Amino acid sequence: AQTVTQSQPEMSVQEAETVTLSCTYDTSESNYYLFWYKQPPSRQMILVIRQEAYKQQNATENRFSVNFQKAAKSFSLKISDSQLGDTAMYFCAFMKIGGGSEKLVFGKGTKLTVNP
Amino acid sequence: GAVVSQHPSWVICKSGTSVKIECRSLDFQATTMFWYRQFPKQSLMLMATSNEGSKATYEQGVEKDKFLINHASLTLSTLTVTSAHPEDSSFYICRSGGGISYEQYFGPGTRLTVT
Numbered sequence: 001a002q003t004v005t006q007s008q009p010e011m012s013v014q015e016a017e018t019v020t021l022s023c024t025y026d027t028s029e030s031n032y033y034l035f036w037y038k039q040p041p042s043r044q045m046i047l048v049i050r051q052e053a054y055k056q057q058n059a060t061e062n063r064f065s066v067n068f069q070k071a072a073k074s075f076s077l078k079i080s081d082s083q084l085g086d087t088a089m090y091f092c093a094f095m096k097i098g099g100g101s102e103k104l105v106f107g108k109g110t111k112l113t114v115n116p
Numbered sequence: 117g118a119v120v121s122q123h124p125s126w127v128i129c130k131s132g133t134s135v136k137i138e139c140r141s142l143d144f145q146a147t148t149m150f151w152y153r154q155f156p157k158q159s160l161m162l163m164a165t166s167n168e169g170s171k172a173t174y175e176q177g178v179e180k181d182k183f184l185i186n187h188a189s190l191t192l193s194t195l196t197v198t199s200a201h202p203e204d205s206s207f208y209i210c211r212s213g214g215g216i217s218y219e220q221y222f223g224p225g226t227r228l229t230v231t
Contacts, residue, residue: 043154043224059135081213091159101150102213104220106159 002094004029006107013082014115020067021077021110031097034068035104036077040088048090051075053097079108082114119143120212122223129200129230137226138193139210145190146211146221151183153206154225160209166193200230 005027013019025034036048051059051068057064063080079086092107119142129135132163139149147168152160164180166187168170174180182204184196197204 044224045160045209045211082209084215099224103150103162103165104160106213108159 002096002105004092004094004107005107006092006110008110009108010111010113012113014113015082015084018078018080019052019082021090021112023075023077023107025073025075025092025094027073027094027096033095033097034075035093036064036066037091037093038088039086039091040073043097047058049077084116085113086112087114088112119209120221120223122210122226124226125224126227127229129228130140131201134198135197135200135228137208139193139195139223141191146193146212147190147227149187150211150213151185152209152211155206168214169213175187194206197228200228202230203227205230210228
């Protein structure tokens with residue numbers, strides 16, 4: 001079974017600064033997706049960024065980028081130029097590709113607070 | 117983009133009663149729907165997977181007779197919490213599936229409070 005570990009329960013950062021959230025995972029699969037989701041106080045799950053395991057290039061979405069280290073099974077999220085609206089819970093998630101299952105396995109989350 | 121709605125957004129019910137939560141895909145067909153439960157300050161835990169026209173598959177430890185899931189059409193899946201107890205109070209979220217794997221559409225969630 002796959003597991004996802006987020007070792008930082010809480011983090012804080014000053015507005016406009018950069019913060020990195022950590023995520024490691026354990027799997028024997030070779031083909032999978034990794035995701036970062038944001039859950040603001042409204043509790044709506046919002047996709048931040050997605051990485052396909054077969055792609056060596058790290059995904060980027062505007063101020064958000066990942067450092068995907070497949071051999072180390074590490075998938076960290078970097079948020080640049082942090083904004084107050086980035087305050088939220090962030091969940092790292094794993095999905096195996098194929099086999100007819102689209103189950104998402106979530107980490108326990110990191111609560112990020114952006115301070116003015 | 118694709119939208120998944122949930123109704124109600126918040127429900128309060130008395131212990132022993134049943135409550136139904138609806139999850140609708142508004143502009144696409146969802147052959148699969150995933151139901152999650154999230155307790156305060158915790159992560160999302162998968163409860164069950166429903167496929168249109170067939171029985172739901174429940175995760176280990178989830179009581180299928182208590183959490184009834186129906187996926188009667190390609191746009192509607194329902195979760196019924198039967199004989200609710202205060203410990204069932206939680207945030208319930210649905211997520212669509214069955215399309216392109218990496219496209220994930222979550223409903224806004226339903227907050228259930230059992231008194």
